[in-house]
Amino acid sequence: MAGVTGRLVLAGTPIGDFSDASPRLARVLSAADVVAAEDTRRLRRLTTDLAITLSGRVISYFEGNERERTPELLAALQAGQTVVVVTDAGMPSVSDPGYRLVAAAIEAEIEVTAVPGPSAVLTALALSGLPVDRFTFEGFLPRKQGERSKVLAALADEPRTMVFFEAPHRLTQSLEAMAEAFGGDRRTAVCRELTKTYEEVKRGPVADLVTWSKDGVRGEITVVVAGASPDRILTAEDLAREVATDEEAGTPRKQAISDVAKRFNVPKRTVYDAVLAARDPGK
Numbered sequence: 001m002a003g004v005t006g007r008l009v010l011a012g013t014p015i016g017d018f019s020d021a022s023p024r025l026a027r028v029l030s031a032a033d034v035v036a037a038e039d040t041r042r043l044r045r046l047t048t049d050l051a052i053t054l055s056g057r058v059i060s061y062f063e064g065n066e067r068e069r070t071p072e073l074l075a076a077l078q079a080g081q082t083v084v085v086v087t088d089a090g091m092p093s094v095s096d097p098g099y100r101l102v103a104a105a106i107e108a109e110i111e112v113t114a115v116p117g118p119s120a121v122l123t124a125l126a127l128s129g130l131p132v133d134r135f136t137f138e139g140f141l142p143r144k145q146g147e148r149s150k151v152l153a154a155l156a157d158e159p160r161t162m163v164f165f166e167a168p169h170r171l172t173q174s175l176e177a178m179a180e181a182f183g184g185d186r187r188t189a190v191c192r193e194l195t196k197t198y199e200e201v202k203r204g205p206v207a208d209l210v211t212w213s214k215d216g217v218r219g220e221i222t223v224v225v226a227g228a229s230p231d232r233i234l235t236a237e238d239l240a241r242e243v244a245t246d247e248e249a250g251t252p253r254k255q256a257i258s259d260v261a262k263r264f265n266v267p268k269r270t271v272y273d274a275v276l277a278a279r280d281p282g283k
Helices: 025-032 042-048 066-078 101-109 121-128 146-154 167-183 206-213 236-248 253-263 268-279
Strands: 007-011 036-039 057-060 083-086 111-115 136-140 161-166 189-191 200-205 221-225
Touching: 007 025, 025 042, 025 083, 025 111, 025 206, 036 042, 036 066, 042 057, 042 221, 057 066, 057 253, 066 083, 066 101, 066 236, 101 236, 121 161, 121 189, 121 200, 146 167, 161 167, 167 189, 189 206, 200 206, 236 253, 236 268, 253 268
Parallel strands: 007 083, 007 111, 036 057, 036 083, 136 161
Antiparallel strands: 161 221, 189 200, 189 221
């Protein structure tokens, strides 16, 4: 688009230790015409730590006002200004504000670039001890129990390592739901306060981490969960067939469902649904 010289910059900020900030981050913040910050107070602390002064205007840009503020920021970009987006920690758009503005800027043919920075997702993956060649980022799980269980059930056969964010006061509930959906022996790592003074990574079967978490866990939490092993990935037809085989051997259906669930480390509900589907394929 002729005449447009504005530029949108997504700037990664430290996830704990401010000294992880790059010199380029300091330069970009200092020179920005507009800094859109998820938390303006945290931005002030960061600029103090980096010993820099902002020359541009600062506006708040968080989940609650992202939709309303995006047109204002787009107008600044279209006027030729450089707009830098920063969140509380890590990269904008990753479970944080930024996506709407990126999409709008691209649609308006405005340059979009990034100042790479620390990432809780990648840091937790690297420290987890779990396979990192292929992974999926799932963000925060739903707060409601039913919705959370549904999401995790859909991920039970995911072969890639999974990364979740979680609030400390919901950690135990989420780990319990993971144990139910994935089986209690699924390898898991809970990473908290990454790069900070009290950094801790707790690794083990998810059932063990449930017990550990009940003592209370504080700080920023990232959970890394191993993907399903190939021998665990069974179709509904496979599960129904296993139940039918047990029934033919004289095991009552209810007990057969429970036995198959334990044998293949899957939730009883999954086996039950498979049996129902096999009995009445039309539903």
